[in-house]
Amino acid sequence: MLNTFLGGMLAGLLAGYLMKWMKKHIHSDGAFAGVITFWVYPVIGTLIVAVLMLFVVGQPVAWLNQALINWLNGLAGANALLLGAVIGGMVSFDLGGPVNKAAYAFCLGAMANGNFVPYCVFASVKMVSAFSISAACLLRKDLFTDEERQVGNQTWILGLAGITEGAIPFAMADPIRAIGSFIVGSVVTGGIVAYYAIGLNVPGAGIFSMFLLKGGIGGLMNPLIWLGAALLGALISTILLILLRKQKLNKKMARD
Structure with a gap:
């Protein structure tokens, strides 16, 4: 459960900063403006965040989750x-x-x-x-x-x-x-x-x-x-x- 909440929080932060960066550096006027807004930002942004969460962030968050649970278990008794x-x-x-x-x-x-x-x-x-x-x-x-x-x-x-x-x-x-x-x-x-x-x-x-x-x-x-x-x-x-x-x-x- 902690893994879910921490992962969700980190994914949200990554997605927010990534969208901010993409809007600043990837933009277009005219006919392609709608394509950039409704396809490039969400699709590319989702793929990047998914890859980061799966291969970079996932293991450290899981380790943190287990370490915290083990520590609390050690305090029992x-x-x-x-x-x-x-x-x-x-x-x-x-x-x-x-x-x-x-x-x-x-x-x-x-x-x-x-x-x-x-x-x-x-x-x-x-x-x-x-x-x-x-x-x-x-x-x-x-x-x-x-x-x-x-x-x-x-x-x-x-x-x-x-x-x-x-x-x-x-x-x-x-x-x-x-x-x-x-x-x-x-x-x-x-x-x-x-x-x-x-x-x-x-x-x-x-x-x-x-x-x-x-x-x-x-x-x-x-x-x-x-x-x-x-x-x-x-x-x-x-x-x-x-x-x-x-x-x-x-x-x-x-x-x-």
Whole structure:
């Protein structure tokens, strides 16, 4: 799965830059303009990208995929807490991008092999970034624009469904501060869930996962720890996001 996402991302970048180069250096006016636009660009461009992906890029991407999966497998067992922290960081690193999908692929693979803890970590962490965005916009409205607050007021709903993409606009606008805040809280959440060895053997994410938990301490404690870990991680991310956002605005005001 990671191979697919990384390969797709690289293919898209290659195709984009190749088209840009071809339009700059291969062009024609008059009768052949349509032929160049509708045949040469897509056909030649597709062939070149396909050859590069098949014979040049494919093997390194496959190697990277396997190396990452092997590394995560090596963290299992005695390093469960570290594994949970790493998965947590990966989930919030790019909010649904290739690194997030790498964690997802690993968690599904672990589930297929009877280890239900990694996916439980994944499901809990997916709520952190969304919750922290909504909380930050609610607590410090003055630090965010009207558009950001409108998005933030709804992000927590996506978090309940286990959707991290709601935080992407904030991450794109201020990637280092926003993503850094998300990762710190997510690492804490992932470490807590993995430490208590709480498992989830049903693919999916969101608040309803708390009724399907297995292992761990058992009983009511499992959902309390699972949801509590997500809320604690979100609290940490919220505090960091507010502090870093305030620092950014203070620097901007000092320059002005």
